[in-house]
Amino acid sequence: MGTSLPEFVTSIITSTKGECDIALGNVIGSNIFNILFILGISSFVSPMTxxxxxxxxxxxxxxxxxxxxxxxxxxxxxxxxxxxxxxxxxxxxxxxxxxx
Structure with a gap:
């Protein structure tokens, strides 16, 4: 929630301004980055079960x-x-x- 909330707020603002592509790309891209990159780095530093x-x-x-x-x-x-x-x-x- 802490890392996705800023993207969520940004997406709401861009959606109200008619920039829906930015909103969708922002949310999906941010979540994919968080899952793949952050989880990958964390697992590299300290293996997880x-x-x-x-x-x-x-x-x-x-x-x-x-x-x-x-x-x-x-x-x-x-x-x-x-x-x-x-x-x-x-x-x-x-x-x-x-x-x-």
């Missing part, structure tokens, strides 16, 4: 990334219904995390 529960989280993240890609490529934008779908999935995922 992966809990089995994280495998499910990783699979969920990959599926949602693919879904977002299809939403964005289909009509070259993400409409309000697709946005509500993604928000609903996120809220459902948060509920799952809280209940497990």
């Amino acid at each position: 992966i809990e089995p529960k994280l495998i499910l989280d990783s699979i969920f993240m990959i599926i949602i990334t693919i879904l977002t890609y299809f939403f964005a490529v289909k009509e070259k934008d993400i409409n309000k219904y697709e946005s509500l779908t993604l928000i609903g999935i996120y809220l459902g995922y948060l509920t799952y995390l809280i209940n497990t």
Whole structure:
């Protein structure tokens, strides 16, 4: 949350100014950078063990990334219904995390 919140705020501001491509690229690019580069550097410095529960989280993240890609490529934008779908999935995922 700490590393993604600034990108989220920046994306909201750019979206209100009509620069939706920057918003989408900012969020996806930042998250991919955080996952691959920061996790890679951390693992290089101090090897990590992966809990089995994280495998499910990783699979969920990959599926949602693919879904977002299809939403964005289909009509070259993400409409309000697709946005509500993604928000609903996120809220459902948060509920799952809280209940497990």
